[in-house]
Amino acid sequence: MPLIIVTGFPTSGKSTRAKQLYDYLAGRTADSKHRLHLVSDDSLSIPRTVYDLAAVPAHTRSANASEKDARASLYGAVKRVLSDRDIVILDGLNYIKGWRYQLHCEAKAVRTPSCVLQIGCTPDRARQVNQARLDRRAAAAPDGSPEEPYEQGNWDNLVFRYEEPNPMTRWDSPLFTLIWEDDEAQATRTFAALWDAIAGDGRKVVRPNQ
Numbered sequence: 001m002p003l004i005i006v007t008g009f010p011t012s013g014k015s016t017r018a019k020q021l022y023d024y025l026a027g028r029t030a031d032s033k034h035r036l037h038l039v040s041d042d043s044l045s046i047p048r049t050v051y052d053l054a055a056v057p058a059h060t061r062s063a064n065a066s067e068k069d070a071r072a073s074l075y076g077a078v079k080r081v082l083s084d085r086d087i088v089i090l091d092g093l094n095y096i097k098g099w100r101y102q103l104h105c106e107a108k109a110v111r112t113p114s115c116v117l118q119i120g121c122t123p124d125r126a127r128q129v130n131q132a133r134l135d136r137r138a139a140a141a142p143d144g145s146p147e148e149p150y151e152q153g154n155w156d157n158l159v160f161r162y163e164e165p166n167p168m169t170r171w172d173s174p175l176f177t178l179i180w181e182d183d184e185a186q187a188t189r190t191f192a193a194l195w196d197a198i199a200g201d202g203r204k205v206v207r208p209n210q
């Protein structure tokens with residue numbers, strides 16, 4: 001069963017949509033033998049600081065070790081459960097196209113489909129969410145919680161580094177999109193189309209050498 005790669009700007013609503021998708025799929029798979037998994041930075045206790053390049057010297061930034069380690073943990077967590085009977089939702093930034101390609105190949109290796117769910121949100125809206133979290137951090141949310149904000153420079157840099165999914169590429173397709181304003185009915189329609197593409201009648205047969 002498939003791998004669903006969620007992607008979007010930091011604080012754009014990815015976890016919110018990932019949970020909605022999880023609940024939707026839980027309904028569709030309740031009476032079947034499929035297992036459902038939600039893997040995220042939060043589920044693996046990966047802090048936002050791993051993406052922060054501020055502490056990394058400019059000439060070694062492409063080798064940011066903490067982010068590489070985080071990706072290795074996420075990759076391991078996906079690989080452990082991904083199979084033809086398991087649906088895995090990977091909730092995260094997933095902003096590097098080479099990384100999405102790697103995940104797509106991993107799914108292909110176990111002969112299961114993958115798809116991308118992009119969470120569309122204007123940078124201004126997402127920045128407001130992060131700012132609100134920064135404002136109340138001192139009072140309420142300790143680091144490591146789902147409400148953990150990104151430091152402003154880290155947030156700006158992630159938006160700058162974000163590599164948009166391209167549905168013309170194998171690894172970013174099929175590509176589904178939900179925007180902030182989409183209501184429950186629209187989200188349900190998108191989840192239904194996603195289900196059909198990866199698990200329903202529209203599912204393509206996956207061959208490792210394709």
Ligand code: ADP
Nearest residue numbers: 009010011012013014015016017129179180181
């Ligand atoms: P991310 O996982 O991208 O960091 P979250 O899903 O944690 O973002 O969402 C950030 C905040 O925005 C949360 O407080 C959430 O309740 C709110 N939020 C997310 N998506 C929406 C939406 N579509 N409409 C209204 N509020 C939303």
